Amino acid sequence: MSRYDAAIMWFRRDLRIYDNAALYAALKSARRVYCVFVYDTQILSALERKADRRVEFIWQSVQALAQELAAHGGQLVAVHEDARFAIPRLAALWGVDAVFANHDYEPAALDRDSVVADALQRAVQPVAFLTRKDQVIFEKDEVMTLSGTPFSVFTPYKNAWLKKLTAYDIKAYPVERYLQQCAKPPGRWPTLALSDLGFEATGIQTLGIAGGMQEAQRLFTDFEQRMVHYQERRDYPAVKGPSYLSVHLRFGTVSIRQLVASAQRACQKKANIGAATWLSELIWRDFYFMILHHHPRVVGQSFKVDYESIQWPNEQKLFKAWCEGRTGYPIVDAAMRQLNQTGYMHNRLRMIAASFLVKDLLVDWRWGERYFATHLNDFDLAANNGGWQWAASTGCDAQPYFRIFNPITQSQKFDAEGIFIRKYVPELAACDRKTIHAPWLMSSIEQAASGLVIGRDYPAPVVDHARARLQALALFKAARAASD
Ligand SMILES: Cc1cc2nc3c(=O)[nH]c(=O)nc-3n(C[C@H](O)[C@H](O)[C@H](O)COP(=O)(O)OP(=O)(O)OC[C@H]3O[C@@H](n4cnc5c(N)ncnc54)[C@H](O)[C@@H]3O)c2cc1C
Structure with a gap:
């Protein structure tokens, strides 16, 4: 039996329908799940250029996500507002019991989330704000030194990270089993064009860049064949050595668990220095999220x-x-x-x-x-x-x-x-x-x-x-x- 009658899944840096921790939690807990993406005016209005490749990438990814959800009977409601007000407004409008989202780690995003959580809590009908770890394998205090302090050097952090890793940490969330819980919310919710957001097309496709999880899978499939050569090719800018997945990791059109699981499998099959080196790079990513969590002063100040x-x-x-x-x-x-x-x-x-x-x-x-x-x-x-x-x-x-x-x-x-x-x-x-x-x-x-x-x-x-x-x-x- 579902714990909630209705819930909102608030997509942010996780623009995918598969292996998504918060989406899985929402679908498992609520009878009806309304999916939302907010083009946050607080973020977008601060961008200097009206032809911004990131905005076009996000917009494409949101379009792709909307299509995926529609194919499963759901709907992605995209609004162009200040997220601090949009989420509590939609929660009240639809009478939901809970809002689900994945963890964010940047100071501005944490401030936004605490304002949203507070507003939901103070609503006439209080709404739960429930968040999950999704962007990283290990977060916050999960990998610490033996004396319980945060690491400040990469190699010992990496060793402890690898020691801690189990199959459970990289197991995909089987979202697809529960997608029928996605529902269409009441009201009419028109699709937003890039120009509705005040932005222009940048022609990212001419650079071979495209948003959406299918494009991320295409890049990853291509890279999986080359992973074995990563170590010897990655340092040469004229050579196709790296994965080019960073923008997809940034906006969550690919799952970090999927990538780590693939690298881990390749490492276990036989000695594969390419896969081991690539896995190290993915661990660097977790490392810097951990540093930002423990030392938010690095935003603006020297770590040393x-x-x-x-x-x-x-x-x-x-x-x-x-x-x-x-x-x-x-x-x-x-x-x-x-x-x-x-x-x-x-x-x-x-x-x-x-x-x-x-x-x-x-x-x-x-x-x-x-x-x-x-x-x-x-x-x-x-x-x-x-x-x-x-x-x-x-x-x-x-x-x-x-x-x-x-x-x-x-x-x-x-x-x-x-x-x-x-x-x-x-x-x-x-x-x-x-x-x-x-x-x-x-x-x-x-x-x-x-x-x-x-x-x-x-x-x-x-x-x-x-x-x-x-x-x-x-x-x-x-x-x-x-x-x-
Ligand atoms: C000055 C400087 C600024 C950087 N700024 C960013 C940034 O804003 N965003 C960003 O994602 N990466 C940044 N990096 C790290 C790295 O350069 C990019 O992640 C990488 O070039 C992206 O290309 P790729 O996806 O083909 O990487 P691959 O070599 O295929 O690596 C796979 C993934 O591992 C992660 N990764 C790789 N190297 C690092 C690293 N050193 N630190 C953290 N994560 C890493 C990325 O998510 C990357 O997509 C920066 C590095 C330097 C030296």
Whole structure:
């Protein structure tokens, strides 16, 4: 027997119908489940660009989810409102007993949820707000050190995570058995077009990006065949090495349990370094969610407090050159142009570009973090903040601050032929594999031969790496000395 007569399933970062913890709980507990998605005006109105790839991705995913639910006799009601008011309003309108949702971990989302929970509780007919873990395998306090404190370094966290993992943690929720409980709520609920939200189409399909869980499955099926090669291919931006699933993980069009279960199966079958390495990346994701939960101050502050006092020179001109992909360092420029043109940036390039901004251009990591946050399709507060603090040596990293990426040797190693650089920096198309990584070193005769004049067709380097490196080291050293 169902515990509730009617309930709302509030979809957020979990835009899928299969293996969804809160949807499963709602369907198991209520006779009728009304499905809702809120295009939250609080979030959308803060976005600077009206052609935002993320909004189009979400919109496509919501359309796809609506179709799936309709095929099972349900309906996805999508509204464009402030979620803090929309959910209590709909709960009262439909007279539901409970609202189900999956856990969110970002401070703004937690504030929103507490306002919603409060409003539901204070309603004339109080409504329960019930949440489930879904986005991660282990959350909050589930993986702790033996002394009961949170981990601050990845490798011991990963070991403890792997030790804790059982088949139960990655078992899929059999949502499909209960989908007949999905119901159509009273009233007329028109479908919203992208333009109703005040946004424009961005043409993400021309970049090969599409929302929805079927697209996520297509990408994953493709990656599953390549998983065995992940370790040897993942660092080369011109090679199809990674899964490209991050935007789907971000919006929950794919289940983390499904991915971990697949990697785990591949690891168990035979020694599979590719699958083991990919599993590690998925654990990094849990790790940064855990860090954000235990140390919400990382939003805006260095994880390592010693480095909070660094006086970053923050030269606007250098920051602008970095944003535009015009630093004169080809690998950095190719990375930034990939981000600007597609909303994706390869992981190796995120590390190089972030290190370059902080340790070559001496710009505060928070500036770069913000730029990535507005441009990455897969922007995720926990992973982005973790990645930036890692690159800036202010975060959870066992390595000391003197690890500074050399943008030339990184380029020679990871894009040896310059294939990736040529794709995004066509000005350098005529350079050969030797000169493309540091084209300013070409003589004027070589420049003339390749039809390229440095300073005219492509910028001269905006800083000297060797000199900038020493300046960065001095900044970190001074901050350390001041805190001793
Ligand atoms: C400066 C910087 C900023 C970053 N910002 C983000 C961000 O906003 N959102 C985001 O999802 N990832 C971020 N990352 C991590 C990583 O670069 C991306 O997850 C990855 O490039 C996405 O591509 P993929 O899906 O093909 O990854 P794959 O290599 O196929 O990895 C699979 C999944 O594992 C997770 N993952 C992989 N590496 C990491 C990592 N280092 N930290 C946390 N999770 C990881 C992602 O969910 C990814 O989709 C950032 C890294 C750096 C260095």
